[in-house]
Amino acid sequence: MYIGPFYFDTKEIFLILAAIFLGLAIAFNWPLWWFDKRVLLTLVILILITKGLLPAIHNEAFFILVITTIFLTLYLPIFQIILFYFISFILFRFLKVI
Amino acid sequence: MQKLKIFIIIAVSFLTVKLLTPQIFLANTPRINPLFVAHLKNSPYYLVNLPANILAYLKNTVKNTTANIAQNTSRMTDSLMVKTGNQTSSLSQKSKISAISNSSSTNNRSTTQTSSVSQRTGPYVKDQPLSVFPTQLPQPTLLPVPSDWKRLPAEKEEIVSAVDKLASVTPPPQASFLPVAEGVSVYKKDSSSNEIILKIDKGTQYTVEHFQLPNGEIREIIVLE
Numbered sequence: 095m096y097i098g099p100f101y102f103d104t105k106e107i108f109l110i111l112a113a114i115f116l117g118l119a120i121a122f123n124w125p126l127w128w129f130d131k132r133v134l135l136t137l138v139i140l141i142l143i144t145k146g147l148l149p150a151i152h153n154e155a156f157f158i159l160v161i162t163t164i165f166l167t168l169y170l171p172i173f174q175i176i177l178f179y180f181i182s183f184i185l186f187r188f189l190k191v192i
Numbered sequence: 193m194q195k196l197k198i199f200i201i202i203a204v205s206f207l208t209v210k211l212l213t214p215q216i217f218l219a220n221t222p223r224i225n226p227l228f229v230a231h232l233k234n235s236p237y238y239l240v241n242l243p244a245n246i247l248a249y250l251k252n253t254v255k256n257t258t259a260n261i262a263q264n265t266s267r268m269t270d271s272l273m274v275k276t277g278n279q280t281s282s283l284s285q286k287s288k289i290s291a292i293s294n295s296s297s298t299n300n301r302s303t304t305q306t307s308s309v310s311q312r313t314g315p316y317v318k319d320q321p322l323s324v325f326p327t328q329l330p331q332p333t334l335l336p337v338p339s340d341w342k343r344l345p346a347e348k349e350e351i352v353s354a355v356d357k358l359a360s361v362t363p364p365p366q367a368s369f370l371p372v373a374e375g376v377s378v379y380k381k382d383s384s385s386n387e388i389i390l391k392i393d394k395g396t397q398y399t400v401e402h403f404q405l406p407n408g409e410i411r412e413i414i415v416l417e
Contacts, residue, residue, distance in 0.1 A: 154194075154198075155198050158198050158199075158202070159198075159202065162202055170209070171220040173213075173374075174213055177208075177209050177213060178205050178206060181205040182201055182202055185201040185205060186198075186201060189201060191194060191198055191201065
């Protein structure tokens with residue numbers, strides 16, 4: 095789908111939708127079991143930024159990393175989550191996974 | 193192969209975050225732990241002294257083993273003497289024992305000397321990095337509110353006044369604060385008093401709640417979000 099000069103993948107549109115929903119949940123105080131809304135919103139923004147830097151062929155590695163990161167938000171503080179995300183990305187690059 | 197790599201990377205990253213982060217960063221914030229910086233500064237000294245240290249350690253181990261063997265032999269000869277009860281043999285045993293005990297005592301003496309030397313010349317003193325913090329700094333812990341404290345209904349005016357009161361304290365200019373959580377650090381006025389100054393950075397989200405203790409005293413609790 096084209097929005098102006100930019101082409102958006104289906105997954106990116108879903109991510110943007112998720113970000114909008116999270117923003118609404120924070121604004122209207124909708125309850126979200128177990129997950130911290132602000133942490134999730136931060137993660138979605140980071141995922142959007144990093145997804146913009148990746149070609150579509152690396153979707154699988156990216157998918158596994160994102161799922162793991164979202165799951166870990168249940169157990170780890172946000173700083174450790176962000177570190178985990180960036181360290182994994184750097185290692186993906188060094189070991190030529192992406 | 194690719195999938196295996198992905199899982200290994202995720203496992204390595206997770207272990208790195210869980211094991212190394214608490215030592216490098218402070219209280220899950222991007223601030224670097226001063227103790228870690230102190231360790232880094234000490235590391236060249238530690239590395240230079242490492243071979244000498246290993247040699248000293250090995251020397252100590254060998255001497256200790258010799259001393260232990262000598263002591264064990266003397267114990268064995270003691271028990272032998274009790275069992276035989278023969279005067280002549282016991283005399284000869286006694287002389288042996290005295291010789292062994294002399295040698296073991298000299299061994300012990302030399303061991304203690306070596307260990308004291310190794311302690312003096314040891315490359316790394318564990319307490320040294322603590323000098324980064326002034327001694328008056330406390331080691332605070334963030335505790336949950338006790339169950340017998342009664343939460344009072346918070347009104348907006350009350351919260352505002354409490355925040356004003358908190359913000360009105362001016363710490364001394366040379367005060368060094370110890371970060372305890374994201375955006376929160378503490379400073380203890382002096383070692384004699386229990387008064388603690390709490391610094392909350394601009395932008396840190398928190399609320400002030402009021403609790404009534406069982407003895408009727410009302411306390412303000414800062415709840416970090």
